[in-house]
Amino acid sequence: MRGLTIVVASADPARFDAALTLANAQAALGGRTRLYLHDAAVTLPLTGTLMDAARDLGVELIACQTALDTHGVPLPGGAEGGGMVGLLATLDDDRLVFA
Template sequence: MPDLRGLTVVVTTADPDRWRAALMLASAEAALRGRARVYCHEAAVTLLARSELVDTALELGVILIACQTGLAAHDLPLPDFAEAGGLVSLLAELGEDRLVTL
């Protein structure tokens, strides 16, 4: 199999259907051995409560990134399984990744 470009998925709202789709898409990429990241933008950080899909994504190596502004706005701590970040750092580290927004 040729080297895969990575995949970065931005979840733009606190919609559970978009969250589920983002985790499934990133998990599929990780299963193919590509770099997979999911960035929860602003209110989407409220979706970071642990669930079966989060656990599966983490086991496959998906990186979860929580918007620092969103965490502060919703008075939430950074989950121990996620990284803190922002749009600037996300784009700065994008490299050759494909970028998908949901």
Template sequence: MPRMRGLTILVATADATRLRAALSTAAAAAALGGRVRLFLHEEAVPLLADLDDPDAAWLATAGLPDRAMLLAMVRESGVELLVCQSGLALAGLAMDALPADTQAGGLVSLLATLGEDRLLAF
């Protein structure tokens, strides 16, 4: 199988359903190989601090993972978690409120390190 190009996923809104879709996409891309990064922009940042998923029971009836389970899956598969520094400030969050190994940065640094990655926005 040829080496897969990297994938950088940008989550732009505080929509938990979009985050779940982005996490699912990140997990699938990581399973195929190649670099995967997930960047939460501004108002999406607090979604990583609160992983209570109101749809967890409904998802479980279909055997699907909730947001917390998806996050664990992507972390185990080496997906890089990045959050917007401005989003941290807007939400009044410190890095220790987020999952371990999450990195803070901005759009400039994200785009400067994009390389040959594909960019996908949710």
């Protein structure tokens, strides 16, 4: 199964909810799933049932290091820091979705 990498491009809670739902479905099917928080998306609260499910399903959470510095927020628990170049360099044959 091809992997899925989702870029969350804003701090819109509805779009984040949709991205988490998509990520959880992919992970439940057994595919590699990565969720990348870009720019203001790093300020989203990483709590709730969908986020708990994502963690349980093994969804990889990556937060943009530059955005963390820009918005003055710490690296969220369970996330790794990264950047767009690194994300694309490790895309392999993943499908790339923007939410």
